[in-house]
Amino acid sequence: MRVAEFDFELPAELIAQAPPAHREEARLLVVPPPPASMRTAALDASVSALAEYVPPGTLVVVNDTKVLRARILGIKEGTGGRAEVFLVRKMWDGVENGIHQQRWRAMGRASKALRPGTRIVRDALVVEFEGKADDGLFEVRLFTRDGSSLEEARMSAGQVPLPPYIKRDVRSEDEERYQTVFAKVEGAVAAPTAGLHLTPELLERLRERGCEIESCTLHVGLGTFQPVTVDDLDDHPMHSEYFEVSRSLSTAIARARQRGAKVMAIGTTVVRALESAQDPERPGHVRPCAEETRILIQPGYRFAVVDRLMTNFHLPKSTLLALVCAFGGTDRVLEAYRRAVAQRYRFFSYGDAMVLDRVLDRVLDRVPDRAELPTP
Incomplete structure (x- = not known):
């Protein structure tokens, strides 16, 4: 139609x-x-x-x-440049090499291209870019740099993603x-x-x-x-x-x-x-x-x-x-x-x-x- x-x-x-x-x-x-x-x-x-x-x-x-508290505002490890990650879908959650990790499909943006190996840090949370999936989204790995709770770090770092037609910053009430x-x-x-x-x-x-x-x-x-x-x-x-x-x-x-x-x-x-x-x-x-x-x-x-x-x-x-x-x-x-x-x-x-x-x-x-x- x-x-x-x-x-x-x-x-x-x-x-x-x-x-x-x-x-x-x-x-x-x-x-x-x-x-x-x-x-x-x-x-x-x-x-x-x-x-x-x-x-x-x-x-x-x-x-x-x-x-999801899907929007994560952080900095690029090594350069300190600002970057944003938008988590879309969790693909895996488990322990690897003794570390609790999660793999997600995500969107991301920064002043320069986000290449495999790039890490975005927000407090204890680390988001590492591993490549691109067939659907065009990034494949990212989440873990904490100090061994603290991954779920708590993700919840603390993330914001509720308001729709683009709401032209303001996220407030506590959201x-x-x-x-x-x-x-x-x-x-x-x-x-x-x-x-x-x-x-x-x-x-x-x-x-x-x-x-x-x-x-x-x-x-x-x-x-x-x-x-x-x-x-x-x-x-x-x-x-x-x-x-x-x-x-x-x-x-x-x-x-x-x-x-x-x-x-x-x-x-x-x-x-x-x-x-x-x-x-x-x-x-x-x-x-x-x-x-x-x-x-x-x-x-x-x-x-x-x-x-x-x-x-x-x-x-x-x-x-x-x-x-x-x-x-x-x-x-x-x-x-x-x-x-x-x-x-x-x-x-x-x-x-x-x-x-x-x-x-x-x-x-x-x-x-x-x-x-x-x-x-x-």
Whole structure:
């Protein structure tokens, strides 16, 4: 589908530069299903009222990935020049020659080329460059120069990597607010942003409404910041992301189907995980799995698992906006975005959210001839 279909005017001042004072204070645009009119039936609410817009018995699925303290600012050993390392994915963790070490894929930059053998130092942590991987990322080795705890040194040296559209330095509040309250499996380079709004109290209100809460894991990768530079989404290369769907979640979805309840995804990362895990032999169900996905969802995709979605407002001409348009209908979603701009909603990671139902196939608008399917 043409990328230009997913464009809209966004004033720069609507890009949120900081989170709201409290997670639940974010605004929530409730998008009505067709044929209701966006103009007369859409509701401007707050995330604190989310439970009121979730049908009793709904299975609510969150992403429990935890954002890495991936950004390390250090100096080059021997020269003292400044350098930056951005950890992307851990490849190995163990003991070699009696020393606890880790190997990672990473990005890096310095005033001069980072060659094999170059070491970047920050306090006790040493990052040694070993070469380049096939995917263009650096292969680096982490260890401590004094034998102290490697995990403690990495956590102390690293910063939470805020997205590039947040034009400020990291603050102490970001260490907490750029993580969800249910984050537990470290591995993402960006937060699953819809989940940032949820609090333990809000999750409890959902349970009191008879909803089940389950989690999956999808480690958000660098592709989330990769701009779309092609004219047609079919030509856009999707980065691989690791995800896990547990047997517990698979069973919970089966229970929801049995009782006729909806499956609600908190964020597009949950959509990507569940749709990648769909069971071809049992429509509407998922299989327990732990694998990579390159799924690209755009209008024309037939959703198999997710029925309802809470999501933040995404960048123009992005794969995430294409996913939301596939879910809710392109015309309806873009109308919701225009309303959000007019009503001064805040956009992107620290911004506000919307909730919407999946548009049934028979009322989908602008359906292209084909759409990408999950690729392992």
